[in-house]
Amino acid sequence: MSKLQFKNKWVLVTGASSGLGEEMARQLAFQHGANLILLARRKDKLKQLKAELEKEAKVSVKIIVADLSKLDDVDGAIDQLLADGQLYGAILNAGVTYFGKHSELSWEQFQTMLQTNVVSVVQFTSSLVSHFEATGKEGGILIVSSLAGILPVPYQSVYSGTKSFILSFATALAHEIKNKQFSLSVYAPGGIVTEMTAGENFHDLQGWLMPVKQAAKEGINAFRSRKLVHIPGVMNRVGNFFLKFLPKRLIMGKMGKVYEKSMVKAEQRNSKP
């Protein structure tokens, strides 16, 4: 299968208003000449990015303002995407986390996380795969999961579950696809410097995070090369390999302690007058 070529092709990026999605959109425009469909809830941020990319990178950009925790918004976005038959690629990147004690996660927060990280991803993927199977056109989807989907993280238990779901779903579905011009890939980064990790609880974990430019570059390369699953960063890949030989209970216990310490320190900072 030849590599994906994004030049002058339309590529959707969900969660393009900040972090990894915003940076992937920038690199797709500046380095690959892709036309972009940027999706998120914050219209002002999307409009700003659209103006920048059209002016500086000379590509065409459309925006879709949608809340992916709402089924109707996702259906509406899918209708727009498939209306002209021009879609070439999709990066399903939008996601939310919760870092804290599971007992303090509200039912509403849980449902929002499930809808955004899982249900919308399944909705998009199912419709786009059907479209590419029916048309036989060239293209691909990159689903942004997380290392937490491979090795679950204490204090992000629902988030880890959502990321495991989409990893399993996509890697299994990839083997059902008959269109040889189309690929379904999964990207599983460890921590990245973005809005998601800017919260107080992540303060003491900053040293573990990857710069967003590097995470975006590796993600796009994996997408272009149609990798089934890609973990960015040599240390993450080596770590993930050796973790298979160690008891998960031990590793997760250690991680739980580190995360707990970071949360306790955040609490202490917040309670200082």
Ligand SMILES: NC(=O)c1ccc[n+]([C@@H]2O[C@H](COP(=O)([O-])OP(=O)(O)OC[C@H]3O[C@@H](n4cnc5c(N)ncnc54)[C@H](OP(=O)(O)O)[C@@H]3O)[C@@H](O)[C@H]2O)c1
């Ligand atoms: N940062 C990390 O350490 C890390 C590690 C591994 C994987 N990831 C994954 O990478 C992806 C991007 O995260 P990030 O780190 O770049 O976080 P981020 O900076 O917080 O960006 C999240 C993006 O998702 C969008 N989004 C959130 N809820 C949405 C909703 N209901 N409807 C539409 N868009 C929504 C946000 O846009 P609006 O707020 O404008 O809607 C934003 O553009 C996520 O799937 C995350 O799980 C992140």
